[in-house]
Each structure stands twice: as structure tokens, then as C-alpha cells.
Amino acid sequence: YYTETGQKLNYSKDSxxxxxxxxxxxxxxxxxxxxMDGWxxxxPTPQQRSNGVFCCGPAPVxxxxxxxxxRKYDIPFVYAE
Known part of the structure; x- marks a missing residue:
């Protein structure tokens, strides 16, 4: 949130x-x-960290x-999602 003059207001810590x-x-x-070639x-939506980065994948379909x-690259997370 910001004021009319562009100053940031601390109403929320959310994005x-x-x-x-x-x-x-x-x-x-x-x-x-x-x-594992192919799709x-x-x-990239920030949900949880994967090797220090807020991203998931690329996971082979x-x-x-x-x-x-x-296998690496969040395949268990993608499978469960």
C-alpha cells in the first residue's frame, strides 16, 4: 500500500x-x-524454496x-500437486 505521494505504508507484509x-x-x-527429454x-510462483530459489522445476512430464x-527438480512436489 502507498499514499498519494508515493510513500509506502506498512499495512501488510504480503506481496x-x-x-x-x-x-x-x-x-x-x-x-x-x-x-527425460521433452515437455x-x-x-515460478513463490510457494516454497527449492535449492534456495522460489521456483519449482523444470520437472520432466x-x-x-x-x-x-x-529424481531432482521438485518432481515429488509436482506429482503431489
Missing amino acids: IWNFHVWVECWMTRKDLGSD QVLD KAVKSQCID
């Missing part, structure tokens, strides 16, 4: 504007192996559908 974005992209995954899901929850 001023936060909206949910789900992103899907196609990429090669040399870090996870060629079996990836990402969620193949890993989520195959229940490969032992």
Missing part, C-alpha cells in the same frame, strides 16, 4: 501483486538423461507420469 503462473516448455535434459513443467519421484 503487493502475486499471481500463479504454470509454464510448460520442450527441452533436452542432458542433466537427467535423454529419457517440462515449471512453476515423463518423470511425473512415470512416478519417478526420486
Whole structure:
């Protein structure tokens, strides 16, 4: 919240504007192996930290559908969500 003169008011510690974005992209995954190439899901909406960053993924759709929850990049979180 701000006044008419642009001074910040301390009414809330929440974000001023936060909206949910789900992103899907196609990429090669040399870090996870060629079996995980293809569509990836990402969620850049700040929910919880993943390796110090407020982001989720990129998680291979193949890993989520195959229940490969032992892989990196928040696959267990995406699977549960």
C-alpha cells in the first residue's frame, strides 16, 4: 500500500501483486538423461524454496507420469500437486 505521494505504508507484509503462473516448455535434459527429454513443467510462483530459489522445476512430464519421484527438480512436489 502507498499514499498519494508515493510513500509506502506498512499495512501488510504480503506481496503487493502475486499471481500463479504454470509454464510448460520442450527441452533436452542432458542433466537427467535423454529419457527425460521433452515437455517440462515449471512453476515460478513463490510457494516454497527449492535449492534456495522460489521456483519449482523444470520437472520432466515423463518423470511425473512415470512416478519417478526420486529424481531432482521438485518432481515429488509436482506429482503431489
